[in-house]
Amino acid sequence: MRLGEATPAKAADSRLGTRCELRTESKFERSRFARSSLALVWPAAVCFSLGCTATAGVKPVVSHDSQTRCPAGRITWNLQISDQRARLEDSAHVVALVRESLSGSLPDCRWTSAAQPDAGTITIEIHRFSATSDGGVWDAGVEWGTWVRDAGGRTLTEFEATGEESRPNYQGEDSERVAIQRALEKAMATTLKGLGSLSPGS
Secondary structure (H helix, E strand, O other), rough: OOHHHHHHHHHHHHHHHHHHHHHHHHHHHHHHHHHHHHHHHHHHHHHHOOOOOOOOOOOOOOOOOOOOOOOHHHOOOEEEEOOOOOOOOOOHHHHHHHHHHHHHHHHOOOOEOOOOOOOOOEEEEEEEEEEEEEOOEEEEEEEEEEEEEEOOOOOEEEEEEEEEEEEEEOOOOOOOHHHHHHHHHHHHHHHHHHHHHOOOOO
16 A cells, blocks of 8 residues: 555544544533533422422511500401412412411410401401512512401501512522512511501501
């Protein structure tokens, strides 16, 4: 074989080696991407299978203000709370959060679920209780409407309570839960202020 004919064979071997190396690197990159994707997807999949929700770790908000008294100076109230959100995710827990926050902040009051004809009624309709992520920041919003009526059905007061909180997605923290927790605190503070505005005998 002439010397001039041997050179293309070597070049071909070189190109073959390069293609093999590229395939090896490409395979390695796909494997690494798959592992990193699994690391992100697996916790979410586990959380989904266990029924995890954004409100799962949120706790009731209890005010320890000694100046807070029962609305209108009345001890017994019918308390009706309903979830009116478009998506009723974790509805029972959300309703319980509002109920326990209110009853815990007004411990001197007696709250009944079954309507008592001789007691006034506080009605709360929950319209928002969630958080959305945008650009690495969690924007949480908690909102409900409140109506207070006496035993005869006369409206004593009505108001909207809204709490909003924006929080960066900090590493090692459930920032979504923290944002919702703080939004709940703000909405409950507004609610207690509105109920506290009712003077005795209203």
